[in-house]
Amino acid sequence: MSFEMSFMMIKIAVVLAGLLAVVPIMLFVERRGSALLQNRLGPNRMGPFGMFQAACDVLKFIFKEDSPPGHVNKFYYSLAPWLAVIPAFMTFAVIPFAGSMSWNGSEAIFQVANLDVGILYCFSVASLGVYGIIMAGWASNNKYSLLGSLRSSAQMISYELTLGLSIVGIIMVFQSVKLGDITAAQGETLVSIAGLDIPKWGIFIQPVGFIIFLISVFAETNRLPFDLPEGESELIAGYHLEYGSMRFALFMMAEFINMAVASGLITSLFFGGWQLLPGFGWLAGQFAGTEHAQLILVFFQGVSFVIKVAFWMWFFVWVRWTLPRFRFDQLMKLGWKVLFPIALINVFVTGLLIYKGVL
């Protein structure tokens, strides 16, 4: 097997394993984190700090009897969870999790696929995920599920538009849709104030775009305050109302992995991706000139990426347990009447600034 081939395999394994590990970790963080926000303890009996609670939950889901209700359309009912979870996994392929290094004379990039369409691939695959939800709602043959999936289809389509528009500014500034290029370009210095270098991270050059992206990405991942497709109190559980055991767990996995992907995208587009966090540059510099200097640098880049992603994952949890839920019409109004025009204006202003040579 050639070097490229085996390296690719390793990368795929790392990304898949990482995403799969996200699920139990997020289960733990969500439960204990929400407990932290609510002055209570949360599950703390299994293992240190209740860390194995997630493992127990997973075991429970696996061993539960999977009995589809009699009134469902069996084929689509079983297909739907997979349609939700597989695109979620696929999206992460284009997100770079470390810089590049030369090894045995060839360039190694830490990204499963540096596609030319880059970010567009992300959105196209992520929008496939909505089919899983619509299918689940339809096949469940339940009024609440149907309402949930109707809501989700309207919500996803509206917010994908603003999501796409919000990053147009970034694409214009960095002149590329490849996430690898965008992340690499964010390493440059934007301005230097009193010896403090402010990097050219997306948030500094596209603050409005960032806010719109953040809001839209919450809507895309169906998290509170946009968890209308589930709408716990009004639609009971929405589209996954009729699901049990591992099939339900797949929907939950899809949600957590979508969160990871969303955090990865926020990080890559607006927070410099794998660009080193302050302090890490100095740390990595200590190893300059040694045998494995390149490898150590890549390691620190990976750690920076993971820390940034972890922060945004925590941010998702934080917001979920703080804010109330929108109503459906308010959600649509926010998407179409507020975010969409702002995103358009943002694109226009960015274009003007680029034309004037400011950006």
Place this chain on the structure above:
Amino acid sequence: MKNEKENALQPDVPLDIARWGFPSHYDVSLKKDSDDIFEDSRVIVNIGPTHPAMHGAFRCMAKLNGEIIEKSYCEFGYTHRAKEKLGENRTYHQFIVYTDRLNYCSSLINNVTYALSVERLMGVEVPERATWIRMICAELARVIDHLICVGINAVDLGAFSYFLYGYHQREKAYTLIEQLCGARLTTSYTRIGGLMYDAPEGWEKDVKAWVKETRDVIDEMDRLLTDNRIWLNRTKNVAVFNKEQCLNYSFTGPNARAAGVDIDLRRDQPCMFYDKMDFDVPIARVGDVFDRYYVRMEEMKQSLNIISQCCDKIRSGPIWSEDKRVRIPEKAAVYNTMEGLIHHFKFFMTGFNVPPGEAYTAFEAANGELGFYIVSKGDVNAHRMRIRSPSFWHYQGLSPMIQGGYIADLVAALGSINVIAGELDR
């Protein structure tokens, strides 16, 4: 002529056809039921009785157009336990435990109100200390009830943390109640002519400490949610029930005050020592979900004021009325004297007779006017026990309130009027 003939052949059919929405050439307009929601082919969604937002078992059949509720029909009776009939078959003391299960979020108020009404019927006066403790109990229960109401309302709208902030205080209040009577939820604390036990030593101090803590918590809750943009969007001008409607539907309590109906039985018909208390009655104008929420928040603050005033004024002393008819005999007498033992046996086995007459006693419960109408024919049981529970009236208003709103508004409306199934169905 044709119509007559067909109607003669199938006298009951037209109503069925109206019900199932089949196209028909029958003239069914005369028999049309205004509450019939099956009249056309819209989707009917059953919200409840086992729906997470239906706190307790109610059912709301909603005819949906998209997500908008065009018409709804609200049904209750799933928790009916024949409380009023039980009141006619149990002695006056035995019925106290049933009052716990009326509004189980604030059972102490029910206990107090029931005791007040029987005492009024018998002309029994309770000593001061008992009254002070009863007042503290009533206000404590009101705070608990409002905490759970605003909390659950927020949970229904997705703000879960908010609920748990209040929930901790509620648990602490339950611990205070547990110190009084050993039970947390179903207290059965009052007795006719007195109380089950005296408050333990230093209880007032614990209560005052709790009041101080709860003030902070309520402020914290206020800061967390009240000015939140999403919360305002979800609650302002949602499920409006204006003053006129409130009067038509006999709304009382915080729900009526939210619409500007200025009634509070604690102030307007003072019983116990409420006339000596210094407190305000919060009023709002619009009568939407937000107003109902905010009136409750303010009322909690007022209740805390009342509690701390009561705690300052409470003095040690007897907790039992001297009236021999209702006073439970002392244990020393029961164990040591023949007469005491017989008295005790008769008291608990047959109960005491209440002089003939009838009385309606109402008190401002957490949800509104809670009244007991008791008709006595001189027996150990009531001849008629009627309970005027506020939730019964509030629930009737739900259907007009949510007309034209979204499903999510139904959830918000139901949470905000705080319908308790136990009280509604009795």
